[in-house]
Amino acid sequence: MGSLESGVPLKRDPLLRSSSTGRTERHPFLQRPRSKFSRFLLLKKLDYLQWICTVAVFLFFVVLFQMFLPGSVVEKSGVLMKNVELNSEDLRFLKELGLLDFGEDIRFEPSKLLEKFQKEAREASLTSAMNRTRQHFGYRKPQLALVFADLSVASQQLLMVTVAAALQEIGYAFSVYSLEDGPVHDVWRSLGVPVTIIHDQSELNIDWLNYDGILVNSLEAKGIFSCFVQEPFKSLPILWTIHEQALATRSRKYSSNRQIELFNDWKRLFSRSTVVVFPNYFLPMVYSVFDAGNFFVIPGSPAEACKADSIMVLDKNHLLAKMGYGSEDVVITIVGSQFLYRGLWLEHSIVLRAVLPLLEDFPLDNNSYSHLKIIVLSGDSTSNYSSVVEAIAYNLKYPSGIVKHVAVDMAADSVLSISDVVIYGSFLEEQSFPDILIKAMCLGKPIVAPDLSMIRKYVDDRVNGYLFPKENIRFFHKSYCKLFRKESYHL
Structure with missing residues (x-):
């Protein structure tokens, strides 16, 4: 018996050889270990791909960020101005392209509060229907308490005196409480309304349960x-x-200044109110951080008319020199909606x-001086909208010094006072008549809208x-030409 060493060498089966060859051809990396140089090149290749992808993503976000900068506004306005000219300045064309946002989605709807009222009305109706044996009580006038910070002469006092006088005619009774006295004290007395001045809030001793509402x-x-x-007054309506905007402006700084407790105190007061009423649809939106589902709007306030009376006594020549x-x-003022939306700058571009x-x-x-002056009255002093207006004016080739931007919270009254014509340059369908137009019309300024x-x-x-027509800006030129001919500005 011979040893294996001296035996005939074994032959490899052709099937095994072919399968091994196939694996080698399909997976060449399995042939032999890769060299260090090859691995180095492979890693470098992957690094380059990652680097290229990173740069591409970075450039994408840079472009996206630039779209929202004032500089991009200039480029957009130039392209869109050409489109407007080629298409007879038809706003419908821009709207169909999705380039002009009129802010149609900006609407205030007190849905939660209305649902609450409807639910209470249904429950009251159901209770009265089930309770057939009704109890009858003697007639008692509804008692309401009016609480003021002071009794100074102001538009809000005028409004409440008018409302109270009307409600008295239909059987309501009132009592007035104020933290400070003032001239309107005698007006309330003349209506037969008792007035109480609260000198010390810490020693306040009033039975608020005598009233049906505050x-x-x-x-x-x-x-x-x-x-x-506090009990027992926690359930009183x-x-x-x-009517002020001051708190909404301050509330933005509460979180940044770490005044969270102060913010929460205000929020508790808003939540305690049964209903918080505003005179326009702009205020509930700027107070949205305090909204507990109890906001409501009753449009209309004598504030703008009262302001107009005080503005009319100002010296126009002095204000002109100051500006x-x-x-x-000849001063043309372009005003618009209080709301800020994406298409606002484009609306100003079209009007300009x-x-x-x-x-x-x-x-x-x-x-190089022109007697035509155009003021864009929009935004607030914290924004950089002035640079946007300057860029639009430059793009439209207005001579320097003609177009100027003024923030509404800086000098709105003075600007309206010196204006010869007021143009309403917003195409947003408002839920109430714009306050800025009320003031302009009270000042006797001719308006184009x-x-x-x-x-x-x-x-x-x-x-x-x-x-x-809102949908066709071509008629705008005809409107202000008629106005200028009538007012003899000139031309």
Whole structure:
């Protein structure tokens, strides 16, 4: 028996050889270990791919960020101005392209509060239907308490005196409480309404249960709420009327200044109120951080009319000089919605381009000075919208010094006072008549505005204003030309 060493060498089966060859061809990396140099090149290749992908993502976000900068606004306005010119300035064209947002989604709907009222009404109706043996009580007038921060002469006092006088006629009884005295004290007395001045809130001794409801006016009456967050007054209906914007502005700084407790205190007061009433649809949106589902809007306030009376006594020539204008200058002010939305700058671009032909009637003199002055009254002092307006004016080739931006919270009253024409440059369908137009019309300023449903409801074309179709800006030029011919600005 021979050993294996001296035996005939074994032959490899052809099937095994072929399968091994196939694996080698399919997976060449299995042939032999890769060299260090090959592995180095492979890793470098992967690094380059990662680097390229990272750069691509970075550039994408840079472009996306640039889209929201004022500089991109200039480039967009230039392209869109050309589109507007080629398409007869038809706003419908821009809207169909999705380039113009009129802010149609900006609406305030007190759905939670209305659902609550409807639910309570159904429950009351069901209870009265099931209770057939009704008890009858003697007649008692509904008693309401009015709480003020002071009794000074102000638009809110005028409003509440008017409302109280009307409610008295239908059987309501009132009592007035104020933290400070003032001239309106005698007005309430003349209506037969008892007035109590609260000198020391810590020693307040009033039985609020005698009243069917409490009407608190203004934010400054906040101190009185300490009574209503305790028993037995926690269930009393409270209607809080707010007409100031100051708290909404301050609340933005509470979190940054670590004043969380102060913010929460205000939030508790808003939640304690049965209903918080605002005079316009802008205020509930800026107070949205305090919304507990109890916000409501009753449009209308004498505030703008009262402000107009005080503005009319101002010296126009003095205000013109303060703004850097002369007495012979014609001032056109472009106003708009209080809301800020994406298409606002584009609306201003379209209006400024429509006004551009007026430069032919107000040519530059030898000192490169024009008597045409255009003010865009929009935004607040914290934004950089001035640079946007300057960029739009430069793109439209307005001479320097003609177009100027002024923030609403800086000098709105002074700007309206010196204005010769007020143009409403917003195409947003408002839920109530714009406050800025109320003030302009109270000042007797001629206005040009789009025929929005809320504006058309109160403005008669060519009677107390000039209207043009919202969907076709071509008629805007005709509107202000008619106005300028009538007012003899000139031209």
